[in-house]
Amino acid sequence: MYMQSYLNISSEVQHALDQNQPIVALESTIISHGMPYPQNFETACMVEKAVRDQGATPATIAIIDSKICIGLSNEQIERVAKEGISCVKCSRRDIPEIMLNGKIGTTTVAATMIIAALAKIPVFATGGIGGVHRGAEKTMDISADLQELSMTNVAVVCAGAKSILDLSMTLEYLETNGVPVLGYKTSEFPAFFNSKSGLNLTQTVNSPDEVANFLRIKWGLKLKGGVVIANPIPSKYEADYGLIEDHIKNGLSEMKERGIMGKDITPFMLDYIEKQTKGLSLKANIQLVLNNARLAADIAIAYKKSPQA
Ligand code: PSU
Numbered sequence: 001m002y003m004q005s006y007l008n009i010s011s012e013v014q015h016a017l018d019q020n021q022p023i024v025a026l027e028s029t030i031i032s033h034g035m036p037y038p039q040n041f042e043t044a045c046m047v048e049k050a051v052r053d054q055g056a057t058p059a060t061i062a063i064i065d066s067k068i069c070i071g072l073s074n075e076q077i078e079r080v081a082k083e084g085i086s087c088v089k090c091s092r093r094d095i096p097e098i099m100l101n102g103k104i105g106t107t108t109v110a111a112t113m114i115i116a117a118l119a120k121i122p123v124f125a126t127g128g129i130g131g132v133h134r135g136a137e138k139t140m141d142i143s144a145d146l147q148e149l150s151m152t153n154v155a156v157v158c159a160g161a162k163s164i165l166d167l168s169m170t171l172e173y174l175e176t177n178g179v180p181v182l183g184y185k186t187s188e189f190p191a192f193f194n195s196k197s198g199l200n201l202t203q204t205v206n207s208p209d210e211v212a213n214f215l216r217i218k219w220g221l222k223l224k225g226g227v228v229i230a231n232p233i234p235s236k237y238e239a240d241y242g243l244i245e246d247h248i249k250n251g252l253s254e255m256k257e258r259g260i261m262g263k264d265i266t267p268f269m270l271d272y273i274e275k276q277t278k279g280l281s282l283k284a285n286i287q288l289v290l291n292n293a294r295l296a297a298d299i300a301i302a303y304k305k306s307p308q309a
């Protein structure tokens with residue numbers, strides 16, 4: 001098929017697909033734009049290991065040398081990690097351009113969902129999803145992740161979203177677009193560094209089997225679109241809410257002064273918070289991603305137990 005000529009599926013991932021084994025898709029913007037080198041490389045490797053230890057196969061996704069790569073080698077992960085922000089942050093809009101120009105494209109939640117769905121991988125783990133930015137009523141800056149969640153059948157395990165965003169508007173947007181947000185053992189939407197945001201969810205799940213059943217029902221009914229599985233950061237790694245909020249306020253005003261806009265906002269804010277907390281936020285970030293990878297693996301395993309999966 002023509003489509004196949006664009007894809008480069010690693011032998012490990014292809015084997016898992018052939019054997020109908022559980023796979024967890026992993027994004028790469030978090031590697032290039034979400035963390036500094038070398039922690040980004042170490043984390044990406046630890047996340048893959050966490051998925052394997054749990055009994056599933058990791059599939060880290062990026063566009064390299066005009067191929068959509070599903071399952072990266074350690075060398076490829078290191079290349080992406082070292083290139084860092086000189087990789088192109090790649091969302092739905094950017095995929096064809098990066099295929100054309102041959103640059104390294106690191107995939108956001110939206111682009112990773114698209115590619116995971118192409119490869120028939122229904123479960124994906126990340127840190128935090130994009131959302132409605134603060135002030136979006138003026139700027140219209142709403143992450144393409146949210147649109148993607150409304151149309152692509154992939155379950156996204158995340159620690160909620162960062163409060164650099166307007167989390168209340170983010171939940172409203174998801175509701176309008178029919179995207180379920182399942183609190184994993186919580187009734188509150190988690191705020192990335194913090195397990196709580198003060199925003200209540202209507203749906204709580206308590207086990208990987210329950211999530212798998214939810215997915216079977218949704219997709220069995222042909223209710224297209226993704227599902228957010230909001231998995232709070234473990235309490236021992238949680239950050240001080242007031243402190244983070246102060247850094248966010250200062251970061252947002254510095255961002256405005258420097259005229260940073262559009263797709264550069266999220267990477268700028270991640271870097272700003274990390275510098276202000278002197279790496280404390282990075283530690284929390286690494287732990288919550290690992291926590292999400294383990295849960296995603298358990299969900300992928302539970303989902304495979306169903307005959308129709
Ligand atoms: N939020 C984080 N870490 C990240 C991202 C978001 O806490 O690394 C990345 C993800 O790849 C997400 C993207 O899909 O940023 C959203 O960017 P934007 O707001 O430009 O859509």
Ligand code: MN
Nearest residue numbers: 141143262263
């Ligand atoms: Mn944006």
